[in-house]
Amino acid sequence: MNNLTILVVDDDPVIRRLLEQRLAKENYSVLLANDGSEAEKILKGSHIDVVLTDLMMPGTISGMEVIDMAKNLNRNIEVILITAHSSIDTAVEAMKKGAVDYLEKPINFTELFLRLEKIATMRAILRSAEDLRQAMDVTETNASGTIQHLELTVRDLQQKIDTIESILRDDATDSDSRIGEALNILLN
Amino acid sequence: MLKIAAEELKIIAQYIHEISGISLDQSKSYLFETRLGSIAEELGCTSYRALYDKARRDPAKKIERQIIDAISTNETLFFRDTSPFELLKHKIFPDIIDARAPRSPHTKSNIRIWSSASSTGQELYSIAMTLDELLGAQIKNFNFQLLGTDISDNVVKQASYGKYNKFEIERGLSRQTLQKYFTLFGDSWKVKDQLRGMVNFRKFNLMHPFTGLGKFDIIFCRNVAIYFTLEDRKKLFNKIADSLADDGYLIIGSTESLTGICSRFVPKRHLRAIFYQKK
Incomplete structure (x- = not known):
């Protein structure tokens, strides 16, 4: 049903496992990374639709930088940021960098699934608009x-x-x- | 979504024709509902008849403008169809520049170009980019006037502002052209001042008399007459013939035809494109 591929980036193995199980149960394809540099490798090597990333992670690459990285690789990748304690400033900064959404820990899965569905719907609409344009192009050329x-x-x-x-x-x-x-x- | 009644279709269709020239197929009630339903609801109207009455009674014509914005189709993209722009580059601009070459170094000839249904501006900006690419600094030897007009206030506003989102930008523009003529503006792109300075946009209804517009050397009238009745198309292209210089060029949409509409023009082919000149 759900054909989105989601990359989960979090240093906490418990949260990674939890997200993997819950997302897989909803029929999403899930890939896991335990820090920014592993995320980078996966982003470069696989097709990813949505990145779910923790804000605070050990290592040299923060959640904010994961947003930049994903967006630079492919503008069409959507990023949802997950944080322990949210602040308006962080949210604004993340949105400026191109994050589509923002979730607080503990993760409310109903909320998460709603947001993913919204992304999937948006993609389907864009895809169908693109198909229609192509069909129109062919008709027009003929x-x-x-x-x-x-x-x-x-x-x-x-x-x-x-x-x-x-x-x-x-x-x-x-x-x-x-x-x-x-x-x-x-x-x- | 508010449903339109059969007897309302005729009144609304006539009203839309009157204010915009757009002739909507009355058998497609969904067209009226999807485009006008939210305006009706927003204004607290419980029927399309009520919306019509309200629009008629609105002295500021704000509702009329809203209806025009909703009903007009703004589908456009940069360098749409490509062939008209190849035609400009290889045939029309060289010919016009030759024909309008200044007779003395102190004079500048006017070269006037009109995008008559400019929507959000992509067509006129594409013309300006083609011109700039071709002429470079030589552009200053002529007095180019590039005018874009459209019936919808909203799209004229957007065209004037020259800001495009990533979906609009991705359609038709190469990376190189994008870098040369646009600057990143948040998540969108904005036309650089140099390009913006070449063009003007204003609101204009093609159904009205063309007084005060003057003569043009090149007129683009693409994919707008298709929404008009045959009778209105005849009137439109007749007015366009009056507004076009004797050696001027008319470009219509790639799937449009003037056969049976205006005999004052003759079609000519150059490369893969067709253009029209006066007989």
């Missing part, structure tokens, strides 16, 4: 070829009619040769 051809054919025929008309109206020549000339143009 139609435009046909229309161009018709437009130029009508123009050429109109020119022929105009020439024939002026020949037939030309009193200076006798009618037999006028008709002959007109037929010539018509049949060519």
